Amino acid sequence: MMKDIKIAPSILSADFSKLGEEVISIDKAGADWVHIDVMDGIFVPNITFGPPVIKSIRNKTKLPFDVHLMITQPERYIEDFVKAGADLIVVHAESTIHLHRVIQQIKSYGVKAGVSLNPSTSPEVLKYIINDIDLVLVMSVNPGFGGQSFIESSIDKIKEIRKMSETIDIEVDGGINDKTIKKCIEAGANVFVAGSYVFGGNYEERIKSLK
16 A cells, blocks of 8 residues: 655755745745754754744644654753654664653654664664554654765665564655655655755745655
């Protein structure tokens, strides 16, 4: 069963001086989700936005907010991100020693839960939680910075995860463009984060080319 393809532009590549307008623009251009990369400078070597920024743009669109927490001990902030307007919260398998507990915590607020895997992390870690989550986010670059090249071994990882579940959403983040997306779709992925590719051109044309 082929799931619907969804495009989630990452506002990490947007113009921060007019973030609200950028969110409105990608909505009009045909985006399905808004991908929000939260970085703490500890789990990844970069710092981005927290709940107040997310809350400030929540009224600009009805699109789902796909909030990707690249932070250490995400369990400390789940409630804050829910209150800020997250519809889906994705935590890294590597960022917490109590992954199952964090998933239950996210679910308790009535929002969707996802797990992200760094390039060197095996899908094996999903074995005991795959039935508790809504989405797996495969990092096809090392997290922390935009504009990196796609890591080819991600394709095998996507195939492996798709074998684990036919119904789960598989999202791919890193180096996604009109060429790399084809390989990922063939492998079984259906949600695509694109930052520099979408924001680096005409938003509508770029989103259409991905779809």
